[in-house]
Amino acid sequence: MRAVISEKGVLSVTDVPTPEPGPGQIRLRVTRAGICGSDLHARHHADAAADATAEIGYTGFMRHDQRVIMGHEFTGTIDAYGPGCRRRWPRGRAVVSVPMIQHGLDVHLTGLSAHAPGAYAEYVLVDEAATFPVPRHVPPDVAALTEPLSVARRAVNRAAITRRDTAVVIGCGPIGLAVILMLRASGVRRIIATDLAPGRRALALACGATSAPEDPWPDLGFATDASQLFRAGLTALRTLRRIPGFPWQAVMRAANPRGPVIFECVGLPGVIEQIITRTPIRSRVVVVGVCMQPDTFRPTMASNKEIDLRFSSGYAPPEFHDALRLLARRRLDPRPLVTDVIPLGSLPAAFDLLSTPGRHAKILVDPTR
Known part of the structure; x- marks a missing residue:
């Protein structure tokens, strides 16, 4: 042969x-x-x-x-x-x-x-x-x-993302596009995709991204400044202390907002550091891209922002079967x-x-x- x-x-x-x-x-x-x-x-x-x-x-x-x-x-x-x-x-x-x-x-x-x-x-x-x-x-x-969509299925499962979360996909190569398809099939309503290549950003929109700006960070609408959180926490305390019963859980929700879920699908040195530097506070970062060289990032910045950093690799056989089932049911194109x-x-x-x-x-x- x-x-x-x-x-x-x-x-x-x-x-x-x-x-x-x-x-x-x-x-x-x-x-x-x-x-x-x-x-x-x-x-x-x-x-x-x-x-x-x-x-x-x-x-x-x-x-x-x-x-x-x-x-x-x-x-x-x-x-x-x-x-x-x-x-x-x-x-x-x-x-x-x-x-x-x-x-x-x-x-x-x-x-x-x-x-x-x-x-x-x-x-x-x-x-x-x-x-x-x-x-x-x-x-x-x-x-x-089926196989690359299984990788994307695994990444979305690792992210534990909900329909109300904002997803940001960094890198719109084949795996980034597959992640967008799987996010859309999972019901995520807001999917922001970015890539340096305009053609790939266009493909991201065709695969279901809701927007594909060259720079996704300015318009996310999440807290990026710690002073914003400090002020929000104090305002919540002043307001809620006047309320009988003092609902501490409401204070915690106001003072601890969640950030978006970021999918790193580039796999080049320096990308994780760029994401940690620019992503909003309390974001969840799922690393899907395969970087073959040693890399560094600043743990202090990740700690200051309370970034949740996860890695995803491959898939389990049930996720392979799940990807085929979604294709068979036309849940994604x-x-x-x-x-x-x-x-x-x-x-x-x-x-x-x-x-x-x-x-x-x-x-x-x-x-x-």
Whole structure:
């Protein structure tokens, strides 16, 4: 089969043996595969990512000098079953799969490990237990977005955001746009998105952002000056001390307003510090972007503002299934996120194109073309 191999940062289209499904595995004929920001990072920073994942117990992440077929966002049709499968769906049925596959006692990340070749190829192996059928009305361009939408679902869950909260999405690349889609599907009413690229801000509006200014901070309408809170607290005390029963809870609400929920979807050094410096007091910051370099921020500023800083990575299998369910029920429309569909041979050039921000968000690969 034809596949795109990554080795030492170089992508090349070549012929490799068609994989044979092992016990409990299914071979899919790939119909769409998405280019992910993680792939762009792994192409040049694989060793740093491998070292970081090794520290938390996974030693199978791809290395810079290994020959790896990447691609972990995909959909395909069932081509063959391995031994021991339940064979729940007929050959030719469209499915998606959580990109993890088991070999013996080891589980590896599909498309991000030399032990689990990914979907930048005509065929890919998946674990039957991790596979879900795609409803027939969901086209491949939409089904292939199940995985990145799962990442966004995880981020929104980590944020514990309510419909009445204001969401601010910093960075409108594929993951930022997916977060906007998932916030809209969750019923959040006010979604402010920002990006340096005007084209991406336009995509944010198409995905459901209520506004997309170049600078989101001036018009948020939340307290940014501690003296405002001091005055509000004293005013509340003076007013409520005249009221019998002295409702302390009302004083606490007046003196401790909540800020917005910020989603950091850029993943570059310095962005967290910029957010902490400019975000209103008592904001919640969810870091979704993957920064591969060491970074710093001022803890004293975060403490002074009582910033709640959370990090989000990947997703749990139920969140993957939840993203597919939302797509099946048409609770969100991710089609504005897809800015091009290319044949397999154009994938190396697309990697170079996506390395710098521009008009593109999600580029899909169609190996059947």
